Ligand code: SF4
C-alpha cells in the first residue's frame with residue numbers, strides 16, 4: 001500500500017519497542033522517506049520472521065535481523081555474515097533472542113554493495129487497519145485470549161515460574177503458558193499435557209505482582225481439549241456420574257446394603273445407631289465422596305459418630321448422593337451444574353434445612369461456585385456448611401467434648417489449596433484458622449509448616465492431578481510439601497481433603513520417607529470424642 005506519487009516504491013515501518021511489544025509508529029517509503037501513514041499498534045504481537053522490524057534504540061534506527069535471514073538475502077553463507085560482524089565490516093550488536101541489531105544506514109550500504117533493494121515493509125493489511133482505527137490494538141483473535149488481563153499485563157518477571165513446584169517438568173512453566181496464550185499459540189497449549197500436570201494450586205497466581213489470572217487460563221486450556229483427548233479417567237468419572245448418579249457407578253442396592261452393614265458395626269459402639277436414609281424433614285442433608293463407599297467404607301463412620309454424639313438430625317439420600325464434582329477439573333460446566341442441581345433437588349425433596357458440602361477441597365469449591373452462579377435461591381433457602389463450618393458450630397454450641405490426650409506428639413496441619421488460597425480468591429473467604437483451632441483442641445502439641453495459610457504449598461494431587469496418569473510428576477510436585485512436613489519434625493499431619501490425604505499418606509510418606517500419620521480433620525475429631533452412649 002502506498003500513495004500515488006510513490007506507487008513503485010517499497011515501504012518500511014518505524015516502530016518502537018515498549019517492553020515486549022513492538023509498536024508500529026509510522027510507515028515510510030524506502031526511497032524518499034516521505035509519505036508517513038497513520039499510527040497504530042500491533043497488540044504486542046511481533047511481526048512474522050519474514051518481515052523486518054525497525055526499532056529505535058536511543059536515537060538510532062536499528063534493524064532487527066537474524067544471521068540466516070541476512071545470509072539468504074545476500075546469497076552468502078551464515079558464517080560469512082558472522083565473520084563480517086566479528087571483523088567489524090558489518091557493524092551489528094547482539095539483540096533480543098538470536099537477533100542482531102543493525103543500523104539502517106549500514107543495512108542500506110550492504111544492499112547497495114550487493115545491488116539489492118532494501119526490504120519491503122510492512123504488511124498492507126495492517127496499513128489498511130491503521131487508517132480505520134489509529135492507535136487501536138489489534139483485537140484478540142483466539143479463544144485463549146479473551147481478556148488482555150490474562151496476558152498483556154504480564155511483566156515476564158518469572159515470579160510465577162519460581163513459585164510453581166512443577167516448573168520445568170516437561171517444559172511446563174506458567175510464565176511460558178501466559179506468553180504462549182498472548183501470542184495466540186492456542187493449539188500448542190491445548191494439545192500439550194501441561195494443563196493436566198498442573199494441580200490448579202494457584203501458588204503461581206499468589207506470587208504474581210500483576211495478578212494475572214493464570215489458573216483461569218489453565219482451566220480454559222483444559223476446557224478446550226476435546227473430551228476424548230482428556231487424559232486419565234476424568235471424563236469416564238463424569239459420564240458415569242451423570243448416567244448412574246456417582247463417579248464410580250455404585251448401584252443403589254449395593255450402596256444401601258453397605259450403609260446398613262456399616263451402621264450395624266457402629267451400633268456396637270454407639271447403641272441404637274442407624275443410618276437415616278431419605279428421612280423427610282431431617283435438618284442436615286449429607287453428601288458423600290464415592291471413593292469412601294468404594295475404597296474405604298470405614299471412613300464413613302467418622303462423621304456418623306460425630307452426628308451420633310451431637311444428636312444431629314441428618315440424612316443421606318438414596319439417590320444422587322455424590323459429593324465430588326469432576327466437571328470442575330475438565331471445565332465441564334454443564335456437568336458441574338447437573339451434579340449440583342441434583343443435590344438441590346434432594347434438599348427440596350427431603351425438605352431439609354441444610355446441606356453439608358463435600359469434605360474435599362475441589363468439591364467444596366465447585367459446589368459452592370455452582371450454587372452461587374446457578375442456584376442462588378438455594379443459597380438463600382438452605383444453610384450451606386463446609387466441614388469447617390459444621391465442626392465449628394458444634395464446638396461453639398458446646399456440643400463436642402474432645403479429649404486432648406488421645407493424640408500425643410507433635411502435629412502439623414496441611415492447608416488445602418481449594419479450601420484456602422483458591423476459596424479466598426474466588427469466594428472471598430478462605431478457611432485457614434478453623435482447621436488449626438480444631439486440630440489444636442485435639443493435638444495441643446502443634447507446629448505450623450512454613451510457609452502456611454495463603455502461602456502454603458500444594459500436596460501435588462489437586463486439580464485432578466490425583467486422577468491423571470502423570471503419577472511421577474504428581475509425586476515430584478509433592479516434594480516441597482514433603483520437605484515442609486519434614487522440617488516441622490511432626491509425627492502427624494491433619495488434612496481436610498481426600499486427595500491431599502491419599503497423596504501424603506500413601507505417596508509422599510513412602511517416596512520421601514516421612515513416616516507420618518495422616519488423618520482427616522473429622523477423623524481426628526471422631527477419634528477424640530468424649531461422649532456418653534447412654
Ligand atoms: S508472575 Fe505474573 S507478571 Fe510475572 S511472569 Fe508470571 S504471570 Fe507474568
Ligand code: SF4
Pocket residue numbers: 163164165166167173174197198199200201202203204205214215
Ligand atoms: S501447579 Fe500450581 S503453581 Fe504451577 S502452574 Fe499450576 S497452579 Fe500454577
